[in-house]
Amino acid sequence: MKNADIVYLIEKELAAGSRTNIELRDVNANFNKKAVSAMSKSQPNIGWTTLLAGIGATTDSIDMAQPGYYDKLNTMLKSVSLTNWKTYLKAATIQNYAPVLSQPFINASFEFNKVLSGEDTQKSRRQTMTAIVDNLLGQALGQLYVKRYFNEDAKKRVLTLVNNLQKAFENRINQLDWMSDSTKVKAKEKLYTIIKKIGYPDKWRNYDNVQITRTKLFENIISLNKNDFKYELAKLNKPVDKTEWQTTPSTVTAYYNPPVNEIVFPAGILQYPYFDFSADDAINYGGIGMVIGHEMTHAFDDQGAQFDKDGNVKNWWTKEDYRKFKERTTKLSELYSTFTVLDTVHIKGxxxxxxxxxxNGGIAIAYDAFKMTEQGKGNEKIDGFMPDQRFFLSIARIWRVKTRDAFLRTYVNTNPHSPAMWRVNGPLMNFAPFYRAFNIQPDDKNYKAENERVRIW
Ligand SMILES: [Zn+2]
Structure with a gap:
């Protein structure tokens, strides 16, 4: 058998023993704390005690997340030969480090990824190096980045936006016709407990243990990876540090983190076209406002709803309210499954x-918050567009991207986000103010009759 076939077959079998990305959305099913002593009995071939000692981890219990996967691994450790395991591990290591090895490895890795992404040109050395520095030394690079691209006035303005959206969300909760008053109280408690992180962390990580040598890229990477591993391992048996950031300040992203009940907006996304200090409110509420609303709503999506205000997996819903919530999310899931991305490829609801x-929630909340501003209440046109129209145009603008078909196929099967176009068209076909702003009529392409529109928050 060729080495590639050996690697493929092992990967395939391990994958068959793993939960699907849809199954992994069930938070409770994914929490499986087990005593190491019990694990040593149920999966003797893994050698848990030796393994944990080998990596320097002192613990008597572990959240296994997917016990089925480890059962599979336990069996395979006997059924697959040692020679084949060595081939597999060698391939995994080379694949992992390929981008920082010599050109033949870089080329082979690129050809492989090409199939999945459709990318036809290799990244320049500059792009690759910038990404490596950001990934592995992000909090050092971040200090330089925020000095140049972020200021405290911007931070204040964004915080005002966040607070206005929080108020708008509270109003929407108050007006929900499907939720009881007791659950509304809990929902609002959770909403106002959300920790807000804007721009960059209060305390920076240090890289004192890392050795960087100008002429040795590979060794630098190894030193950084080792340091990272130690950093993560040092968290074991300590309380969670809620001030920690999971992204670098220069990254264009934002996230909600259910176990901490926090929303995080790094300096990288607080830039044009998401946020522009000199732009009118319509532009900023449609841009970064939508992103802020999106992250807040994650506290109340199918996964977030399973965590309480302190980030613990604990039910805070009445049975009846949770049933009604599920009924609505199911409808939304069914609607998105009807969207065709490419020929036979549909979004996975x-x-x-x-x-x-x-x-859907984020746009509605951002819109309500925008309507509280002076511009949102007025009718003054700018560049020929009404305030509401500018708000919606700004939403569409932040999702302007170009993708290849190969990328889209992989994306739809693996990524929990809808492709960019549907992040605009999907929510807007459910949102009445959009119909009013552009006078959308039944014969327009994405028109939905009122009873077909889905609204959760
Ligand atoms: Zn999200």
């Missing part, structure tokens, strides 16, 4: 449910 819930 259940996989993208959390993100779609956040997109």
């Amino acid at each position: 259940p996989l993208t449910l959390g993100e779609n819930t956040a997109d």
